[in-house]
Amino acid sequence: MGKPTGFKEYKRSKPTLDPVKTRIKHHKEFEHSFTKEQAKIQGARCMDCGIPFCHGDTGCPVQNYIPEWNDLVYRDRWKEALENLHSTNNFPEFTGRLCPAPCESACVLGINDLPVTIKSIERTIIDRGFSEGWVVPQPPKVLTGKKIAVVGSGPAGLAAAQQLARAGHLVTVFEKNDKIGGLLRYGIPDFKLEKWIIDRRLEQIKAEGVVFQTNTNVGMTIQAADLMKNFDAVVLAGGSEKPRDIQIPGRNLKGIYFAMEFLPQQNKVNAGEEIKNQITAKDKNVIIIGGGDTGSDCVGTSNRQGAKSVTQLELLPEPPAVRDYNTPWPYWPLILRTSSSHEEGVTRKWSINTKEFKDNGKGEVYALLCNEVKFEQGKFVDITGTEFELKADLVLIAAGFVHPLHEGMINQLKENGLQLDAGGNVKASFGDFPDAYKASINKVFACGDMRRGQSLIVWAIAEGRKCAEAVHKALMTEKHESMAVSSSIKPMLI
């Protein structure tokens, strides 16, 4: 712990954001890293708890040694902080920007004070690591000759691939899109994560030996059986891509899209691609159904595209401003979260159920018929007499995802015995024991959203890493002795 009394002396501060006025004019990132000095002071607030709740079951899924690197930052030992951070987290540049930071809501200081700015310190460490040139490839010293296929190049697939490559395996990542990154690349708007940041990391991963095969949709472009035949292990690390739909009258009208139809287009445009008939919010009244992070991303993107108005609807009631009885420390609190996109202009409505999309007569949506609801006996019921209409030129559905797409790979594997869980995800257990991450058919493993359902990037990384370990152990147990080891120690027999 840097400074035992730091938490008493310093106040929490957050990194600076560019003002709304300027930032909505572009699609670039607008949140800045801490300066070294800021990070140091914020790091000094960490109390090095005997039980770091931030790092424990209540906190960081990837088990970042948060108190350790807070201390290292406080002591100006940035390179070690980076090594420490990388020892649990392959991609802190993603989590440092995008993670909702369950660590901070579990921070002990948060009991009766403001928590440590863990996430921003994390970002500062990795940003500095890259700018100092400390992030370099770690190619394996010895190759095992084992071939592994990783399906999906989102954070879970990338983490698994990187770990496996470092362990000396020959890893091929299959990606159906033309670029690597999955949701990171297509789902997260550039103003939250500029894509060169992914590319920068991919350089390292490639240099460590991972081979990427894009435009390859397993189950479509190639058969799942091909993988089974040609690889010693197959890691299913795809996303939870099937969106939750809103099946109400008028759903087939024009102007109603899933968020994941809308957001990727803008990212591609930002990347210089041309998109014909891009869905755009420009000069439109935009209604976003769904109050979560994806909805929020739609808000930010709509504003940048020049929407006339942006309204976000949520079925649930407005959460309290501060942690209440139902979500006590150290658990993730259900509170009103105002994202930077919200700051940029949005009308947020709570307890709203959409009853119908209204046709303007041309087969296009022009309004939503809504109702206020209340929660009774486990169900949302309309409050009579609250019906109202909302003008809408563009409706974006951001109501979450139900499970991975089954068409193609999963269905093919199912024929070979792959089981799915009740939620439609690939069935595999989770944890720190030998059979974790093993799917129900031989040599197939699963991790990330494809296994656990839609979740956070940090969970994807955590699962990818653990899954890699499970794969490695499974492949290496029989012939342990063949595993060559580092021979860096000089014999020193007397």
Place this chain on the structure above:
Amino acid sequence: MSKLAFSMTEAREDKINDASTRGMYNSDFEHDACGMGFIADIKGRKSRSIIDKGLEVLKNLEHRGAVGADPLTGDGSGILIQMPDEFIRKAAGRQNITLPKEGRYGVGVMFLPQKAVLRRSVETIIEKIVIDENQQFLGWRDVPVNPEVPGHGAKLMQPFIRHCFIGADKKIKTQDEFERKLYLIRRIIDHRIRTELKLDRSKYYVPSFSSKVLIYKGMLLAPQLTAYYHDLLDPDMISAMAMIHLRFSTNTFPTWDLAHPFRMIAHNGEINTLRGNKNWMEARQAVMESPYYGKDLKRMIPIIMEGQSDSATFDSVLELLVMSGRSLPHAIMMMIPEAWSKNDLMDTKRKAFYEYHATMMEPWDGPAAVVFSDGRVIGATLDRNGLRPARYVITKDDLVVLTSEAGTMFIEPENIRSKGRLQPGRMFLLDLVKGKILDDEEVKKEIIDQKPYGKWVEDNMLKFHQLPDPPFTYPVDHETILQRQKIFGYTKEDISMIMRPMCIHGEEAVGSMGTDASLAVLSEKHQPLFRYFKQSFAQVTNPPIDAIREELVMELTTYLGPEQNLLSETPLHAHRIELNNPLLSNSQLEKLRNITKGHFKSTNIPILFDSTLRHNMRERLEQVCNEAVSAAKEGVSLIILTDRGVDDSLASIPSLLAVSAVHHSLIKTGLRTKTSIIIESGEPREIFHYALLCGYGANAINPYLAYETISDIYRSGYLTEVESYEMAKKNFLKAVSKGLVKIFSKMGISTLQSYCGAQIFEAVGLDTEIVNKYFTGTATRVEGLSLEMLEEETVRRHKAAFDIFSDPYSLPAGGIYHYRRDGEHHLWNPLTISKLQLSTQRGDYKTFKEYSELINNQNIKHVTIRSLFELDASDERVPLEEVEPASEIVKRFSTGAMSFGSISWEAHTSLAIAMNRIGGKSNTGEGGEDSKRYIPLPNGESMRSAIKQVASGRFGVTANYLVNADELQIKMAQGAKPGEGGQLPGLKVDKIIARTRFSTPGVTLISPPPHHDIYSIEDLKQLIFDLKNANPKARISVKLVSEVGVGTVAAGVAKAHADHILISGHDGGTGASPIASIQHAGTPWEIGLSETNQILMLNGLRDRVYIAVDGQLKTGRDVVIGALLGAEEFGFATAPLVTQGCIMMRKCHLNTCPAGVATQDPELRKRFAGKPEYVINFMFFIAEEVREFMASMGFRKFSEMIGRTDKIIPQRLNNHWKARGLDLSKLLFKPEPIYPTNSFRTREQDHALEYQIDHELIKLAQPALEKGKPVQIKMRVKNTNRTVGAMLSGEVAKRYGDAGLPDRTILIEMEGTAGQSFGTFLAKGIELKLTGESNDYTGKGLSGGKLIIKVPEGITYDPTENIIIGNTCLYGATGGEAYINGVAGERFAVRNSGAYAVVEGVGDHGCEYMTGGRVVVLGKTGRNFAAGMSGGIAYVWDPKNQFMKYINKQMVDVETIINENDFDEVKQLIRKHLEHTNSNRAKLILDNWDEEKNSFWKVMPGEYKIALQKIEEEKASETSSELQNRSSEDSMELEAANG
């Protein structure tokens, strides 16, 4: 003796045997302490009256002995006298035996089997051997005894006692030669009978076998001795000396042979290093030679018989040394050397003598007052620490009486020539032949001058600087260091939390809260072998030593190279290499490796094995042992076990295993003393590791990787706090030295030499096979790891070091000290903490059950032993409604002893209110209690803690504190740091804390490691008695910490009349402890509780004490397990704190608790969010869960459950890779009681308070007590009147609180020799004046009263040269005055915080740990004056200017008085002293005041001076700010805002 009795005897033995093989009882852990002494005629005139007087003295020491379940069975008493020729001749004559002349015959006193046939075969062997050895066997005599005298238990074990007579052969020239022959014969007989007839010492034992002395002893109470032995009443029974002894044993099944005196000694104390001493003797005896015995020597071996007590063992070795030619005092000096190396006052010749002998034998270390005699001389000595009392009087008619306390024999004051006490390390000798008393100087000078020891040492001893520089020294290899650290299992925590603080501060790291991580054997992770061992520590039967404040007795020097023949003395004996510290630097090691100087030879034995081959470790270990044995045979004197050279396949045998295995192989082959074991290993890194290596036989350690690690972290900028690597390493070594000394001081051991091989550890979870073979003699009660599993563990560690997924840049996290998800499993973790907080804060039982499920169900990750217990629910269920209500069960609960000081006012009072509301108990902890809290709050609630703790610091322990308690708890040890003291830094002592602790804000408060009034079990008995007197209504509780032998200690405690015994687990919390102690000292409570219950049951003592348990109790299931293992009450500390907001920051020691729980910071205290209701919810939830378990097991009443170990089904962990061998059956054994007893507390202890003269005092003081009217009382007093004044003081305090009565309201004048604890806790308004003398603990806890001890009229000795009060007087006094007209013993005014005292001389360690008050010494002081003194002032009159040599200046400044106020203060006090005592010395000084006043030194702690100044300044500024406040409204507002 009837047949029935025999079969009962056997049944009883069976029970004991059963208990020791299947249960937890082990006779090795029996302890005793005693009253002892001798009386002798200086001129050597034999008389009947000497024996009579001896027997009288024995009776007057009765209170120092003890009885067990049977009030008529004592622990033993006995007497040793010179051979009474006339009597023996007469007695033999009656058997028609004619004895040769005096000195030509010997008498064997034989304890023989009762069965005639068996007895006859023993006798035949004896007769035959006497004849074989060419002496005359003259015949037998039945010793007439009254078999009905002993108590029930003793009667059953009674031997058949006979004398045999042996005549000297003509060839025998001198009596000494005859004695040696008799000794040889006895040894041969002993061995023959043991081997041929397989009789143990309860069937065959020889109390004495000599031509010079005769012993009568047995398992008898003092008055029973003469009633039993008719001989003792015979008028012809005469002697010039009588050595007597009365035994207090912790157990009640000691047998007749264990009574003292032994053949040469009687001993009060305990040999802590016994295991090591025994092992070393076993090794030495193989290479002994003696011109007196020649080849016969082999027939006497082994010298030490198995199963002997420590005193008997000591006696055996002493006897050997004497019989082979050394004089008795010489041999004593070898075995119990004084502290010499750091003693600047000792002359060089004497030092050389000790140094020379140190190369031959390690000290037999431990508290000891030994009286010894060979019939010609009789003497006594004390160990280096002086931890046992011994007072003597020499009369004008040439009598010497030396006993454990003064006043055991009445002597007219006029007849007294001088009085004294034995001082630490000193000897007192009476030569009966020359008729002369020799003091320490005289005795020792003669011995020291025998040989040119100094020259021998000078010429032969090698020092490191004399060895040539080595050709090569290993450099630091930074490139591979990380890999090697991984191989040896280093973690990030090892470096950041253990090593780094050592390198910076030169001290071990401090942490807080208890350990809640998995036991090593239950952990899924690979563990270093070190973690399977737990340190033992002293509690009750001997005291730990304060290694910091009493550093002068500690010693780290050892010697390398071969030892020589123990029985001779040559210059070559000193030819060894002196080593000042067991840690060798790389270059020192190379010097040894390449040694060519002298007769030394070294060899390397690699301890590496191939980790890819199965069973290779076992094979290699065998080879290593064989190689070591061959090397030693070939004359290699330095064996270097090394693990340099580990690589990807070669792994290291755990260094501890290698060392201990080699050590024991060498002992078994008799080669151990021919060679030294040096371990060169990358593994050991923390102090505990070094302690273990030394404890299991390493003579020196080269921890090369630890050094490299320091260099590495220094190089990478991790030690910016120190200026260089050398400094870092120096600090590290300093920390190791301090830490080692501390670890052995915990056990009361002072020297590394005797710690080496002493094995002061207990193994938890190692197989008997491993222990018996490689750690022979170590206690292990929970079986577990086999050698194969240990190999697997080592291989796993090795493989993990090369794990491809391990962090390439750094070490694994560790997670032992702080929670880490990938580290060791902890029961306190984010989920359990949050669920417990939520459930208790919200009163939500459902969430509580989720919490308890997380704790109880450790199926995947086991942490505790109890997780392996399943509860047997096979009996019929009881409906829940029929089970005892929760409101009854919670009354069995208490909160832990946490001092106000370690936790905040808010937290402390919240717990008290909660426990008072539900009828449970809260505990003050050791910090005293603000008397405001005794008054109920307006709403009727109370903040008064029902349990008041009495700890070694005695903070705030006043009469008023004591009377405001329901339970008084004597804290012998604390789970987190048993055997250690503590320190509350001045910074944390704010005004309120200072007030409750009766000290000064800003002044550091030290809690000494020992209670200075408890050095032994009989001392504890005395303290229990003191407290019971002060508050007869309170239960007296003794808090012990679980370790091997705790059950035996508990039995002793029960015999010492405690009402309540608390067994604490090793995992208890702390506000600040060395991290290593939190982890490695003590054992889980399951083991200690089970042992305690078994031994109390076996002894028939269980039903007279309550047993409570604590240590990380968290759930109802924990309580149920505790009850089934024998506890009836339960303590919780951490969990209630968690309900109050504690989130296990483990920062208590830094005062930065962000929850406001464990901090005194006013800002942080505002964050405290606890409420009594949360604690109450917790207690009721626990009780509710208990009820559910009770219902499921079929119990309606809680008491039905106590001790029902049959309801526990131990689980086998078949799937756990290493814990699958765990066997817990010993814990669940149910012994059959020898005496009838209930399985829970149903009987009152007999405190014998009715005999107290205080009842009379209280009666006479009624007018004063009721109406405040002055009274005057006169009375006589004897040494058997103990604790005079305490009960009266309790009455005063009950009525008048701290304020007491006006001065001199109760005036008491007494005459005679008062017993121990005279005037203890004396309350204000009482003046107690004694003409005569008194014993130890006079004025202890003085609470405002006035105490005067003056010499009688008509004496001719000089009071300033003669002792008048005993040791540890005014200990923990909080106020009042004392005027002592004579010299006080050791530790006068120790931890005094407020009394003003005048005394005419003090022993060693005067004013130790004093924090307040004034002491004026008008005479000499002993050594180490003012050690640890942080407050108060001492004035010492020193006309000869010698005082400076005796003072310990670590904390104090010494200056001459210049200030007039000081002069006035001193003069006033002396004037009062004169007024009260009529002291000549006082008069002399006052008469010449203008001159004498310049002979005073003023001793004052610097910190105290500053604190006083600060108080003055604050007073001044308060007054001025008050004035300002009146004139300025602004500052009023400011004040309000601050308020």
